[in-house]
Amino acid sequence: MLRDKIINAINEVGFDEYQEIPASDIIFADAVFASCQANTCGNYGQNYSCPPLSGDMNENKARFLKYDHAIILNKIMFLGEYYERMETSTLEVLDLLDQLRDRLEAEPVMIAGPGGCNLCAECSAKTGEDCRFPDERRYSLEGSGMDIVTMSRKLGMTYNGGDKKVGFFMMVLY
Ligand code: SF4
Structure with a gap:
Protein backbone atom coordinates (compact mmCIF):
# COMPACT_ATOMS: atom_id res chain seq x y z
CA MET A 1 0.00 0.00 0.00
CA LEU A 2 1.37 3.39 -1.03
CA ARG A 3 0.83 5.04 2.37
CA ASP A 4 2.85 2.30 4.11
CA LYS A 5 5.70 2.66 1.61
CA ILE A 6 5.81 6.40 2.28
CA ILE A 7 5.75 5.99 6.08
CA ASN A 8 8.46 3.31 5.88
CA ALA A 9 10.63 5.58 3.74
CA ILE A 10 10.13 8.48 6.18
CA ASN A 11 11.14 6.26 9.10
CA GLU A 12 14.10 4.74 7.26
CA VAL A 13 15.57 8.11 6.30
CA GLY A 14 14.92 9.51 9.76
CA PHE A 15 12.80 12.59 10.32
CA ASP A 16 11.63 13.92 13.69
CA GLU A 17 7.87 14.40 13.37
CA TYR A 18 5.17 13.72 10.83
CA GLN A 19 1.43 14.25 10.63
CA GLU A 20 -1.07 13.08 8.06
CA ALA A 29 -2.07 32.44 2.68
CA ASP A 30 -1.47 35.46 0.47
CA ALA A 31 0.67 36.88 3.28
CA VAL A 32 3.27 34.17 2.61
CA PHE A 33 3.70 35.38 -0.97
CA ALA A 34 3.90 38.93 0.33
CA SER A 35 6.77 37.99 2.64
CA CYS A 36 8.51 36.16 -0.24
CA GLN A 37 8.46 39.47 -2.08
CA ALA A 38 10.83 40.88 0.54
CA ASN A 39 13.29 38.40 -1.04
CA THR A 40 15.23 37.64 2.13
CA CYS A 41 16.24 34.23 0.72
CA GLY A 42 17.18 35.61 -2.71
CA ASN A 43 14.87 33.28 -4.63
CA TYR A 44 12.10 35.73 -5.51
CA GLY A 45 11.98 35.84 -9.31
CA GLN A 46 15.17 33.75 -9.41
CA ASN A 47 13.76 30.23 -9.16
CA TYR A 48 10.87 28.62 -11.03
CA SER A 49 9.53 27.12 -7.79
CA CYS A 50 9.27 30.50 -6.07
CA PRO A 51 6.99 33.46 -6.64
CA PRO A 52 6.18 35.09 -8.89
CA LEU A 53 7.45 32.37 -11.26
CA SER A 54 5.67 29.55 -9.40
CA GLY A 55 2.36 31.03 -10.55
CA ASP A 56 -0.51 32.71 -8.78
CA MET A 57 -2.18 31.32 -5.68
CA ASN A 58 -4.78 29.37 -7.66
CA GLU A 59 -2.12 27.65 -9.75
CA ASN A 60 -0.15 26.78 -6.64
CA LYS A 61 -3.19 25.44 -4.81
CA ALA A 62 -4.21 23.34 -7.81
CA ARG A 63 -0.75 21.76 -7.96
CA PHE A 64 -1.16 20.38 -4.42
CA LEU A 65 -4.89 19.85 -4.24
CA LYS A 66 -4.90 17.37 -7.10
CA TYR A 67 -3.64 14.91 -4.47
CA ASP A 68 -5.93 13.54 -1.75
CA HIS A 69 -3.44 13.12 1.10
CA ALA A 70 -0.55 15.08 2.54
CA ILE A 71 2.06 13.94 5.04
CA ILE A 72 3.83 16.89 6.64
CA GLU A 81 25.03 29.39 18.84
CA TYR A 82 25.42 32.29 16.40
CA TYR A 83 23.34 30.72 13.59
CA LEU A 97 15.04 14.96 1.30
CA ASP A 98 17.07 13.56 -1.60
CA GLN A 99 17.25 10.22 0.22
CA LEU A 100 13.47 10.26 0.62
CA ARG A 101 13.04 11.12 -3.07
CA ASP A 102 15.34 8.23 -4.04
CA ARG A 103 13.32 5.77 -1.95
CA LEU A 104 10.01 6.94 -3.41
CA GLU A 105 11.24 7.55 -6.95
CA ALA A 106 8.97 4.94 -8.52
CA GLU A 107 5.85 6.00 -6.60
CA PRO A 108 3.11 8.43 -7.72
CA VAL A 109 3.96 11.06 -5.10
CA MET A 110 4.98 14.69 -5.10
CA ILE A 111 7.58 15.76 -2.56
CA ALA A 112 7.97 19.42 -1.68
CA GLY A 113 10.48 20.96 0.67
CA PRO A 114 12.05 24.10 2.04
CA GLY A 115 13.58 26.68 -0.31
CA GLY A 116 13.37 26.77 -4.08
CA CYS A 117 14.02 23.99 -6.56
CA ASN A 118 17.61 22.76 -6.16
CA LEU A 119 17.68 20.23 -8.96
CA CYS A 120 20.18 22.27 -11.01
CA ALA A 121 23.31 23.88 -9.60
CA GLU A 122 21.82 27.19 -10.72
CA CYS A 123 18.19 27.65 -11.72
CA SER A 124 17.82 28.80 -15.31
CA ALA A 125 15.31 31.40 -14.09
CA LYS A 126 18.36 33.47 -13.16
CA THR A 127 19.27 33.88 -16.80
CA GLY A 128 15.70 33.97 -18.11
CA GLU A 129 15.98 30.61 -19.90
CA ASP A 130 13.28 27.94 -19.72
CA CYS A 131 13.26 25.42 -16.87
CA ARG A 132 15.56 22.54 -17.84
CA PHE A 133 13.45 19.81 -16.19
CA PRO A 134 9.86 21.06 -15.85
CA ASP A 135 8.55 17.56 -15.12
CA GLU A 136 11.00 17.03 -12.29
CA ARG A 137 10.79 20.48 -10.73
CA ARG A 138 10.89 20.44 -6.94
CA TYR A 139 8.30 22.63 -5.33
CA SER A 140 8.75 24.68 -2.21
CA LEU A 141 6.21 24.83 0.62
CA GLU A 142 6.57 28.56 1.28
CA GLY A 143 7.23 29.30 -2.39
CA SER A 144 3.83 27.72 -3.11
CA GLY A 145 2.12 30.03 -0.62
CA MET A 146 1.78 27.57 2.27
CA ASP A 147 1.45 28.94 5.78
CA ILE A 148 3.72 26.47 7.55
CA VAL A 149 3.79 28.42 10.82
CA THR A 150 0.03 28.20 11.26
CA MET A 151 -0.12 24.60 10.09
CA SER A 152 2.65 23.50 12.45
CA ARG A 153 0.86 25.15 15.40
CA LYS A 154 -2.42 23.55 14.45
CA LEU A 155 -0.82 20.13 14.14
CA GLY A 156 1.33 20.44 17.27
CA MET A 157 4.57 20.16 15.29
CA THR A 158 7.83 21.90 16.13
CA TYR A 159 8.57 25.05 14.15
CA ASN A 160 10.62 26.88 16.76
CA GLY A 161 12.34 24.32 18.97
CA GLY A 162 14.04 26.90 21.22
CA ASP A 163 17.81 27.02 21.93
CA LYS A 164 18.49 27.89 18.27
CA LYS A 165 16.66 24.81 17.02
CA VAL A 166 14.11 25.03 14.20
CA GLY A 167 11.98 22.57 12.31
CA PHE A 168 12.59 22.32 8.56
CA PHE A 169 9.30 21.29 6.97
CA MET A 170 8.65 19.05 4.00
CA MET A 171 5.60 17.37 2.51
CA VAL A 172 4.77 14.17 0.67
CA LEU A 173 1.55 14.23 -1.35
CA TYR A 174 -0.16 11.16 -2.70
S1 SF4 B 1 14.72 22.01 -12.67
FE1 SF4 B 1 16.47 23.42 -12.72
S2 SF4 B 1 15.78 25.09 -14.04
FE2 SF4 B 1 13.92 23.97 -13.40
S3 SF4 B 1 13.18 25.01 -11.53
FE3 SF4 B 1 14.56 23.37 -10.88
S4 SF4 B 1 16.57 24.35 -10.65
FE4 SF4 B 1 15.29 25.70 -11.92
Whole structure:
Protein backbone atom coordinates (compact mmCIF):
# COMPACT_ATOMS: atom_id res chain seq x y z
CA MET A 1 0.00 0.00 0.00
CA LEU A 2 1.37 3.39 -1.03
CA ARG A 3 0.83 5.04 2.37
CA ASP A 4 2.85 2.30 4.11
CA LYS A 5 5.70 2.66 1.61
CA ILE A 6 5.81 6.40 2.28
CA ILE A 7 5.75 5.99 6.08
CA ASN A 8 8.46 3.31 5.88
CA ALA A 9 10.63 5.58 3.74
CA ILE A 10 10.13 8.48 6.18
CA ASN A 11 11.14 6.26 9.10
CA GLU A 12 14.10 4.74 7.26
CA VAL A 13 15.57 8.11 6.30
CA GLY A 14 14.92 9.51 9.76
CA PHE A 15 12.80 12.59 10.32
CA ASP A 16 11.63 13.92 13.69
CA GLU A 17 7.87 14.40 13.37
CA TYR A 18 5.17 13.72 10.83
CA GLN A 19 1.43 14.25 10.63
CA GLU A 20 -1.07 13.08 8.06
CA ILE A 21 -3.83 15.38 6.84
CA PRO A 22 -6.24 15.53 3.91
CA ALA A 23 -4.62 17.69 1.23
CA SER A 24 -7.71 19.92 1.41
CA ASP A 25 -6.58 20.97 4.93
CA ILE A 26 -3.35 22.52 3.66
CA ILE A 27 -3.36 26.20 4.62
CA PHE A 28 -2.37 28.71 1.94
CA ALA A 29 -2.07 32.44 2.68
CA ASP A 30 -1.47 35.46 0.47
CA ALA A 31 0.67 36.88 3.28
CA VAL A 32 3.27 34.17 2.61
CA PHE A 33 3.70 35.38 -0.97
CA ALA A 34 3.90 38.93 0.33
CA SER A 35 6.77 37.99 2.64
CA CYS A 36 8.51 36.16 -0.24
CA GLN A 37 8.46 39.47 -2.08
CA ALA A 38 10.83 40.88 0.54
CA ASN A 39 13.29 38.40 -1.04
CA THR A 40 15.23 37.64 2.13
CA CYS A 41 16.24 34.23 0.72
CA GLY A 42 17.18 35.61 -2.71
CA ASN A 43 14.87 33.28 -4.63
CA TYR A 44 12.10 35.73 -5.51
CA GLY A 45 11.98 35.84 -9.31
CA GLN A 46 15.17 33.75 -9.41
CA ASN A 47 13.76 30.23 -9.16
CA TYR A 48 10.87 28.62 -11.03
CA SER A 49 9.53 27.12 -7.79
CA CYS A 50 9.27 30.50 -6.07
CA PRO A 51 6.99 33.46 -6.64
CA PRO A 52 6.18 35.09 -8.89
CA LEU A 53 7.45 32.37 -11.26
CA SER A 54 5.67 29.55 -9.40
CA GLY A 55 2.36 31.03 -10.55
CA ASP A 56 -0.51 32.71 -8.78
CA MET A 57 -2.18 31.32 -5.68
CA ASN A 58 -4.78 29.37 -7.66
CA GLU A 59 -2.12 27.65 -9.75
CA ASN A 60 -0.15 26.78 -6.64
CA LYS A 61 -3.19 25.44 -4.81
CA ALA A 62 -4.21 23.34 -7.81
CA ARG A 63 -0.75 21.76 -7.96
CA PHE A 64 -1.16 20.38 -4.42
CA LEU A 65 -4.89 19.85 -4.24
CA LYS A 66 -4.90 17.37 -7.10
CA TYR A 67 -3.64 14.91 -4.47
CA ASP A 68 -5.93 13.54 -1.75
CA HIS A 69 -3.44 13.12 1.10
CA ALA A 70 -0.55 15.08 2.54
CA ILE A 71 2.06 13.94 5.04
CA ILE A 72 3.83 16.89 6.64
CA LEU A 73 7.20 16.05 8.12
CA ASN A 74 10.02 17.92 9.69
CA LYS A 75 13.60 17.63 10.81
CA ILE A 76 14.60 19.69 13.80
CA MET A 77 18.05 21.17 13.35
CA PHE A 78 20.39 23.14 15.59
CA LEU A 79 21.43 26.30 13.78
CA GLY A 80 24.47 27.03 15.94
CA GLU A 81 25.03 29.39 18.84
CA TYR A 82 25.42 32.29 16.40
CA TYR A 83 23.34 30.72 13.59
CA GLU A 84 26.62 29.73 11.93
CA ARG A 85 25.20 26.27 11.13
CA MET A 86 22.29 27.64 9.08
CA GLU A 87 23.77 26.69 5.70
CA THR A 88 25.14 23.34 6.90
CA SER A 89 21.81 22.45 8.50
CA THR A 90 19.93 23.37 5.34
CA LEU A 91 22.23 21.18 3.24
CA GLU A 92 21.82 18.29 5.67
CA VAL A 93 18.03 18.55 5.45
CA LEU A 94 18.16 18.71 1.64
CA ASP A 95 20.31 15.58 1.67
CA LEU A 96 17.66 13.77 3.74
CA LEU A 97 15.04 14.96 1.30
CA ASP A 98 17.07 13.56 -1.60
CA GLN A 99 17.25 10.22 0.22
CA LEU A 100 13.47 10.26 0.62
CA ARG A 101 13.04 11.12 -3.07
CA ASP A 102 15.34 8.23 -4.04
CA ARG A 103 13.32 5.77 -1.95
CA LEU A 104 10.01 6.94 -3.41
CA GLU A 105 11.24 7.55 -6.95
CA ALA A 106 8.97 4.94 -8.52
CA GLU A 107 5.85 6.00 -6.60
CA PRO A 108 3.11 8.43 -7.72
CA VAL A 109 3.96 11.06 -5.10
CA MET A 110 4.98 14.69 -5.10
CA ILE A 111 7.58 15.76 -2.56
CA ALA A 112 7.97 19.42 -1.68
CA GLY A 113 10.48 20.96 0.67
CA PRO A 114 12.05 24.10 2.04
CA GLY A 115 13.58 26.68 -0.31
CA GLY A 116 13.37 26.77 -4.08
CA CYS A 117 14.02 23.99 -6.56
CA ASN A 118 17.61 22.76 -6.16
CA LEU A 119 17.68 20.23 -8.96
CA CYS A 120 20.18 22.27 -11.01
CA ALA A 121 23.31 23.88 -9.60
CA GLU A 122 21.82 27.19 -10.72
CA CYS A 123 18.19 27.65 -11.72
CA SER A 124 17.82 28.80 -15.31
CA ALA A 125 15.31 31.40 -14.09
CA LYS A 126 18.36 33.47 -13.16
CA THR A 127 19.27 33.88 -16.80
CA GLY A 128 15.70 33.97 -18.11
CA GLU A 129 15.98 30.61 -19.90
CA ASP A 130 13.28 27.94 -19.72
CA CYS A 131 13.26 25.42 -16.87
CA ARG A 132 15.56 22.54 -17.84
CA PHE A 133 13.45 19.81 -16.19
CA PRO A 134 9.86 21.06 -15.85
CA ASP A 135 8.55 17.56 -15.12
CA GLU A 136 11.00 17.03 -12.29
CA ARG A 137 10.79 20.48 -10.73
CA ARG A 138 10.89 20.44 -6.94
CA TYR A 139 8.30 22.63 -5.33
CA SER A 140 8.75 24.68 -2.21
CA LEU A 141 6.21 24.83 0.62
CA GLU A 142 6.57 28.56 1.28
CA GLY A 143 7.23 29.30 -2.39
CA SER A 144 3.83 27.72 -3.11
CA GLY A 145 2.12 30.03 -0.62
CA MET A 146 1.78 27.57 2.27
CA ASP A 147 1.45 28.94 5.78
CA ILE A 148 3.72 26.47 7.55
CA VAL A 149 3.79 28.42 10.82
CA THR A 150 0.03 28.20 11.26
CA MET A 151 -0.12 24.60 10.09
CA SER A 152 2.65 23.50 12.45
CA ARG A 153 0.86 25.15 15.40
CA LYS A 154 -2.42 23.55 14.45
CA LEU A 155 -0.82 20.13 14.14
CA GLY A 156 1.33 20.44 17.27
CA MET A 157 4.57 20.16 15.29
CA THR A 158 7.83 21.90 16.13
CA TYR A 159 8.57 25.05 14.15
CA ASN A 160 10.62 26.88 16.76
CA GLY A 161 12.34 24.32 18.97
CA GLY A 162 14.04 26.90 21.22
CA ASP A 163 17.81 27.02 21.93
CA LYS A 164 18.49 27.89 18.27
CA LYS A 165 16.66 24.81 17.02
CA VAL A 166 14.11 25.03 14.20
CA GLY A 167 11.98 22.57 12.31
CA PHE A 168 12.59 22.32 8.56
CA PHE A 169 9.30 21.29 6.97
CA MET A 170 8.65 19.05 4.00
CA MET A 171 5.60 17.37 2.51
CA VAL A 172 4.77 14.17 0.67
CA LEU A 173 1.55 14.23 -1.35
CA TYR A 174 -0.16 11.16 -2.70
S1 SF4 B 1 14.72 22.01 -12.67
FE1 SF4 B 1 16.47 23.42 -12.72
S2 SF4 B 1 15.78 25.09 -14.04
FE2 SF4 B 1 13.92 23.97 -13.40
S3 SF4 B 1 13.18 25.01 -11.53
FE3 SF4 B 1 14.56 23.37 -10.88
S4 SF4 B 1 16.57 24.35 -10.65
FE4 SF4 B 1 15.29 25.70 -11.92
